[in-house]
Amino acid sequence: MHATRSGITRRTLVKATAALAAAAPVPLLARSPKPARVGRYAGVAEEGVHAFKGIRYGRAARFARAVAEPWDGAPVTAGRFGPICPQRAMDDEAQAEDCLFLNVWTPETDPRAKRAVMVYFHGGAYTTGSVTDPLTHGARLAADGDVVVVTVNQRLNALGYAWLKPFGAAYADSGNLGQLDLILALQWVRDHIAAFGGDPARVMVFGQSGGGAKIATLMAMPAAAGLFHAAATMSGQQVQASGPGHAWARTQAFIAALKLAPGDVEGLRTMPVERLVEGLDAVDPIMGGPVYFGPVLDMTNLPRHPFWPDAAPQSRGVPMILGNVIEETRAFLNPRGPKLQGLDWSNIAARIQPEVKIDLDPVWVVEQYRRHEPGWTPEQVYYAATTAGRSWPGQVIEADARAAAGAEATWVYQLDRRSPIDPLRGAAHTDDIPYVFGTLAAKGSYSGVDQPARALSATMMRAFTGLAKTGRPGLSEWSPYRLPDRATMVFDDVVRLENDPRRWQRELWATAPYVQPGT
Structure with a gap:
């Protein structure tokens, strides 16, 4: 029997889980609901709950800024996902600029x-991704968690x-249109x-990676105030937005890559979307790599x-979970790839340097x-350092900022459980999603x-469902994050x-400033 640092034993956890199971109603997954209709939307049965997919x-x-879809209209069979935003990924999915669709899973209507x-809100930074990913299908969460699950696609x-605001007032909302799409979706949820x-x-918002960053950004957008009552970010932070100067330099690099004249915004507005997507390979003039597009400090939205x-003061009262995975970078610095080939103590420093966002020797x-x-190997040091110097600092900054501001309702976790099916994967970015x-x-x-x-x-x-239902995580032993203790729930085989x-x-x-990717 192993006692945890908080005094919780494996036996205690097993007993608690058994007690909850005994008190629970008949599992929703054991039911077979008949297809339901809500308004003009006809849903489908999926894993014991009602699914409504592809709701515009x-x-x-x-x-341009999106406008809401009327609630009333012709009947719709909501049994398939809508198209996703055009991007340089997920080319096996239907893609279209007309991509403002959401999906609902509910135990009952x-x-x-x-x-x-x-x-x-899905990950993929602000550039790629979709909630059509099987990892984020909401039927089991709706059933086992006894909640209504909504997943949202938006422009990327x-x-x-x-x-594009330097081109004139017609583009005043550009730079944050994807965020405004999410606000429109939350208004749909409210209504x-x-x-x-x-x-x-x-209403609780939660998101992984870029989805978490979108949530952090919404927490500073006045139009989002009051549209959600709790939040959880999973390996996704946004300490700073892109400044307008950097954002304009990126737009200019993008226009140049498309071989348009510097002032040809009309060409940008009317070109085939396939060509526009090709331009995303432009080199970012600030950070290098593919050109970055993300929220812009526009002083209005x-x-x-x-x-x-x-x-941001407007969201300090919103209860919030912030989480991270112990070796995030194993997901995108492939342990089987060239960056790890021949890694040893003689070359590890040179290989770490380009992967971190904090300028230290x-x-x-x-x-x-x-x-x-x-006792650590070069590989262990490489992944620990690149995670702690790249993927983790934003979460620490956000949690510390909330604690310093007196936002008591903050809880922090890290996922330590390594993959049992791929030892080289370890515990990496995205691995908290299926849990x-x-x-x-x-x-x-x-x-x-x-x-x-x-x-x-x-x-x-x-x-997570406890936070949605009550404003506190559904684990009574999880203490809030305060300074200087920094209580952190470690999710592993022994929690x-x-x-x-x-x-x-x-x-x-x-000991050195963190540079937010994209800024």
Whole structure:
């Protein structure tokens, strides 16, 4: 029997899970609901709940603010996902500029049910991705968590975030159109989710990677105030937005890559979307790599940075979970790829340097890691350092900013459970998604479906749905994040609460400023 640092044992967790199961109603997955109709939308039965897919929530012309879709109209069979935003990924999916669609999974369509609502925004930075990913299908979360799940697609890349305001007032909302799409979707939820059995007064937004960053940005957008009542970000932060100067330089690089004249905004507005997507390979003039498009500090839709110089006051009262995975970068710095081939102590510093967003002497960094963890291999140091210097700092800054501002309702986690099906994968970026959604067996999941995976999924799902239902995670032992303790829930085969579990790494990387990717 192993006791956790918070005094919780494995036996305690098993007993608690069993007690909850005994008190629960008949599992919704055991039911076979008949297809339901809500308004003009005919849903389909899926894994014991009602699914409504491909509901249009808005329409938009290119580079213009979207307008809401009328609720009334011709009958629609909502049984398939709508097209996703055109992008340089997911080319096996139907793509179209007309991509403002959302999806709803609900245990029942009785307006009196008033279940908590969980609205998910997908990852892929601001450039790629979609909620059609099997990892984020909402049926099991709706059923096992007894909530209404909504997933949202919106405009991405240049279509959603190109900064065109210097071309005139007609483009005043550009730079943040993708964010405004999400606000329009949340307004749809506010106005219509009761008809699907949801409670518009209990709406939680959650998102992974870019989805979390979108949520952090919404927390500083006045038009989003009051549209959600809790938030959870999973490996996704937005400390700063892109400044308009940098955003304009990126737009100019994009226009040049498309071989348009510098002032030819009409050509940009009317060219075939396939050609516009090709231009996304333009080199970013600020950070290098493919050109970055993301939220812009436009002083109207986004009048301040989300978490600089502090946590945006409008959202300090919104209960929030912030999470990260212990070795994020194993997902995009392939352990089987060329960046790891021949890695040793003689070249590790040079290989770490281009992967981090904090400007420290990499030789000194490696020396600190070897001093603190003398038993680690070069590979372990490489992934720990690139995670702590690239993917984790934003979450620390956001959590500390909320704590410093007195936002008591903040909880932090890190996922430590390594993949049982791919040892080189370890615990990497995106690996918390199937645990929260309950999609352990879905394509793209590295969790496995063994008993420890199922137990952890039940625990993480209970934590997230608890926040949606009550404004507190559904784990009574999870203490809020306060300074200087920095209580952190470690999700692993043994779930435990620790104070500041990566303290020396946090302090090491805090000796120099963090550069938000994209700024």
